[in-house]
Amino acid sequence: MPKGSSRVRVTFLGTGDAFASHGRFQSGYFIQADAYQVLMEAGPTALCAMKRMGVVPADLDLVLISHLHGDHFGGLPFLILEYLWESELHKPLKIAGPPGLEKRTWRLFKTMFPFSSGDLEAVRRKLQFIQLAPSRKVQLGRVSVETLRVPHMKHDLCFALKLKIAGKKIVFSGDTGWTDELVGFTAGTDLFLCECTYYENPLGVHLSYALLQSKRQCFDVKRMILTHVGREVLDNRSRVKIELAADGMKVDV
Ligand SMILES: [Zn+2]
Numbered sequence: 001m002p003k004g005s006s007r008v009r010v011t012f013l014g015t016g017d018a019f020a021s022h023g024r025f026q027s028g029y030f031i032q033a034d035a036y037q038v039l040m041e042a043g044p045t046a047l048c049a050m051k052r053m054g055v056v057p058a059d060l061d062l063v064l065i066s067h068l069h070g071d072h073f074g075g076l077p078f079l080i081l082e083y084l085w086e087s088e089l090h091k092p093l094k095i096a097g098p099p100g101l102e103k104r105t106w107r108l109f110k111t112m113f114p115f116s117s118g119d120l121e122a123v124r125r126k127l128q129f130i131q132l133a134p135s136r137k138v139q140l141g142r143v144s145v146e147t148l149r150v151p152h153m154k155h156d157l158c159f160a161l162k163l164k165i166a167g168k169k170i171v172f173s174g175d176t177g178w179t180d181e182l183v184g185f186t187a188g189t190d191l192f193l194c195e196c197t198y199y200e201n202p203l204g205v206h207l208s209y210a211l212l213q214s215k216r217q218c219f220d221v222k223r224m225i226l227t228h229v230g231r232e233v234l235d236n237r238s239r240v241k242i243e244l245a246a247d248g249m250k251v252d253v
Pocket residue numbers: 017018069071072175228
């Protein structure tokens with residue numbers, strides 16, 4: 001093991017698309033390096049998946065969100081509710097994502113739980129929202145996070161995220177259509193989690209297996225795993241030749 005690196009483990013909390021195709025949980029990845037714990041993406045099923053897979057919500061150090069679609073950040077109100085009633089936060093929790101994340105999260109929380117009692121202000125004080133900007137690199141605790149704006153929906157800024165943690169590099173594509181920039185952004189990474197919503201028809205705002213298979217040789221990555229998989233991909237899974245994520249899967253990077 002190279003100097004300065006240690007084991008980084010990724011637990012796949014949710015590998016389905018927005019429709020929870022084939023009963024898969026929506027987006028969520030738990031990344032652990034030594035005692036440092038990151039939740040990347042918080043789909044509506046994230047809290048359920050965390051508890052099912054033994055992740056302790058109050059132990060998180062950082063939450064990363066790629067974009068403000070419900071299947072990627074809609075689980076944050078449940079996490080806040082958890083901190084309000086079930087698992088008191090004993091340390092600050094950073095929540096980083098695109099502009100508007102803080103406002104949208106609290107608006108969603110207030111919509112879902114308008115008359116919530118308890119010391120919400122105490123929870124609010126522990127949460128540190130951080131706004132990410134495109135093509136920037138920021139140090140968040142023990143993780144260096146680099147962003148790439150990817151082509152998804154015109155009005156919703158979406159980031160691919162490159163994490164450097166404990167000497168390892170992990171890239172998550174976010175939700176995206178094809179862009180050549182993904183090739184450079186992922187070059188030399190240990191693990192590339194790439195969205196693959198469709199099997200054949202990418203519709204421009206997501207990627208398809210057919211397209212990724214044709215581009216696979218372009219990616220200089222140690223391991224590539226397809227995630228955010230939709231019904232069409234799962235219906236054709238026996239024909240998929242690139243590694244496919246599954247809920248509950250654990251990968252040591
Ligand atoms: Zn999505």
